[in-house]
Amino acid sequence: MGLLGAGDALEAFPWMKLLACAFMAWCAVRVLEWAWWRPRRLSRALRSQGLRGTAYRSLAGDAPLTERLSREARSRPLPLGCHDVVPRAMPMYHQIMKEHGKTSITWFGPVPRVTITKPELVREVLSNKFGHFAKVKFGTLQRRLHNGLGSHEGEKWAKHRRIINPAFHLEKLKRMLPAFAACCTDLVQRWEGLVGDGEPYEVDVWPEMQNLTGDVISRAAFGSSYLEGRRIFQLQGEQVGLVVHAMNKMHIPGYLFMPTRTNRRMKQIASEIEVLLKGIIAKRDNALRAGEASSDDLLGLLLESNIEHCRGDGNSKAGITTDDVIGECKLFYFAGMETTSVLLTWTMIVLSMHPEWQDRARGGGASRVRQQNAGLRRHEPPQNRKW
Numbered sequence: 429m430g431l432l433g434a435g436d437a438l439e440a441f442p443w444m445k446l447l448a449c450a451f452m453a454w455c456a457v458r459v460l461e462w463a464w465w466r467p468r469r470l471s472r473a474l475r476s477q478g479l480r481g482t483a484y485r486s487l488a489g490d491a492p493l494t495e496r497l498s499r500e501a502r503s504r505p506l507p508l509g510c511h512d513v514v515p516r517a518m519p520m521y522h523q524i525m526k527e528h529g530k531t532s533i534t535w536f537g538p539v540p541r542v543t544i545t546k547p548e549l550v551r552e553v554l555s556n557k558f559g560h561f562a563k564v565k566f567g568t569l570q571r572r573l574h575n576g577l578g579s580h581e582g583e584k585w586a587k588h589r590r591i592i593n594p595a596f597h598l599e600k601l602k603r604m605l606p607a608f609a610a611c612c613t614d615l616v617q618r619w620e621g622l623v624g625d626g627e628p629y630e631v632d633v634w635p636e637m638q639n640l641t642g643d644v645i646s647r648a649a650f651g652s653s654y655l656e657g658r659r660i661f662q663l664q665g666e667q668v669g670l671v672v673h674a675m676n677k678m679h680i681p682g683y684l685f686m687p688t689r690t691n692r693r694m695k696q697i698a699s700e701i702e703v704l705l706k707g708i709i710a711k712r713d714n715a716l717r718a719g720e721a722s723s724d725d726l727l728g729l730l731l732e733s734n735i736e737h738c739r740g741d742g743n744s745k746a747g748i749t750t751d752d753v754i755g756e757c758k759l760f761y762f763a764g765m766e767t768t769s770v771l772l773t774w775t776m777i778v779l780s781m782h783p784e785w786q787d788r789a790r791g792g793g794a795s796r797v798r799q800q801n802a803g804l805r806r807h808e809p810p811q812n813r814k815w
């Protein structure tokens with residue numbers, strides 16, 4: 429018996445031809461609806477409410493504009509003493525608001541975004557209970573970075589939040605102070621080693637602060653396993669760079685599944701992080717269940733709280749799964765690293781711009797802190813430096 433080819437089959441059964449055409453037409457309509465009709469409808473609806481903003485032109489949304497404006501902004505140095513950081517840090521939003529007002533529309537691929545700046549409007553959106561405000565979802569790309577509280581909603585968010593909350597109680601955070609102090613002491617000692625005989629020495633503080641926050645989170649999150657934690661922090665740092673790069677290409681459907689070098693590396697990093705975290709979690713979980721472990725770090729507190737939650741509920745399945753714990757650990761890095769390192773770096777820049785603020789900061793501290801700071805010199809900004 430011979431086999432029929434696709435073409436022969438279509439000839440033999442004309443209704444199949446009809447079915448294939450109908451299927452292709454259905455796919456085309458779905459694509460058009462997603463990429464063109466829906467964005468146009470949403471744009472009209474938003475504009476009819478008096479909102480203005482960029483026009484929807486293609487699946488790329490405002491990504492090319494964002495890229496161009498960011499490149500231009502970063503090519504010009506910020507003059508020393510300048511505090512006007514918005515045009516440099518968020519050039520696209522700065523320009524759109526200047527042109528279209530403080531409540532304006534931009535496009536993330538085929539999805540419109542309404543930027544609001546009035547605090548009362550923000551309060552209204554966040555506090556109303558209609559559930560219209562949803563978290564932005566980046567699908568696979570987001571899971572590559574984290575799959576934790578930051579992306580959960582509704583019941584799942586409430587359950588995770590209940591379990592994680594105890595890890596962030598003030599008393600528990602105080603127990604982590606020795607870990608924070610150890611990281612800061614390491615850094616200051618290293619810097620002191622770089623300065624020879626009172627000669628000035630220039631340090632690029634941005635990578636230093638990234639390392640410091642990575643170190644603090646590794647110790648605060650994983651305690652004695654902090655060396656494995658450090659490796660996770662390096663991998664996570666690389667992953668953030670790759671994800672940001674991929675976000676500009678997200679509008680190409682299926683792009684993330686293509687075997688490009690970046691996509692393969694992202695997948696590789698995600699699995700390496702997962703293997704490391706699974707190892708740390710399994711070790712700690714076993715120790716905790718055997719009643720051995722101290723839980724002064726975030727992971728210990730999270731696992732302890734999870735066990736308590738299951739006990740309280742009388743159901744061993746009431747807690748969160750190992751995959752959930754992995755997602756939350758990745759979120760600790762993602763949420764705590766860039767945020768804190770950017771804040772610390774900017775603080776150092778501003779303190780260098782205003783040496784008198786350094787004096788006020790020292791003067792305002794408790795006497796214990798004042799004594800510790802006695803050895804620290806006042807730091808002047810390097811001359812002719814443009815930030």
Ligand code: HEM
Nearest residue numbers: 563577578579589645759760761763764765767768769771
């Ligand atoms: C200067 C430092 C920080 C800033 C400016 C900052 C800012 C924020 C913001 C704006 C959100 C809300 C995000 C959203 O819902 O879309 C958030 C959530 C979160 N942050 Fe931070 N953060 C900082 C440091 C940290 C640190 C050190 C950690 C812990 C290691 C952390 C853990 C979290 C977590 C777990 C959430 C999710 C909370 C929830 O959805 O219930 N953050 N942070």
